[in-house]
Structures are given as C-alpha cells and as structure tokens.
Amino acid sequence: MAKKVSTLGEIWAFLRARKKWWLGPIIVIMILFGGLLVLSHGSVVAPFIYTLF
Numbered sequence: 001m002a003k004k005v006s007t008l009g010e011i012w013a014f015l016r017a018r019k020k021w022w023l024g025p026i027i028v029i030m031i032l033f034g035g036l037l038v039l040s041h042g043s044v045v046a047p048f049i050y051t052l053f
Contacts, residue, residue: 011027
C-alpha cells in the first residue's frame with residue numbers, strides 16, 4: 001500500500017511541478033476504465049457492463 005501512495009504522490013508532484021493539469025482527467029478516465037475491466041472479469045456485473053458498450 002505504501003508503494004501505491006508513493007507512486008500517486010510522485011504523479012501528483014509531477015503534475016504540480018510541470019503544470020500538466022490536462023493529464024489529470026486522462027489519468028482519472030484510465031483508472032475508471034481499469035476498474036471497469038477488473039469488475040467485468042468473471043463477475044455477476046459483467047452482463048450489465050457489456051450492455052454499456
């Protein structure tokens with residue numbers, strides 16, 4: 001868990017230092033799609049997720 005916090009902290013520091021605020025929404029959408037893929041893999045929710053696409 002500490003590794004994830006450290007990675008997220010480094011990403012946040014990069015975005016702040018380089019003023020790359022446009023990367024924020026892209027990262028959030030990638031995380032949401034990743035979570036959607038994890039949920040759809042072999043779960044009961046999968047048929048409902050497939051109807052979205």
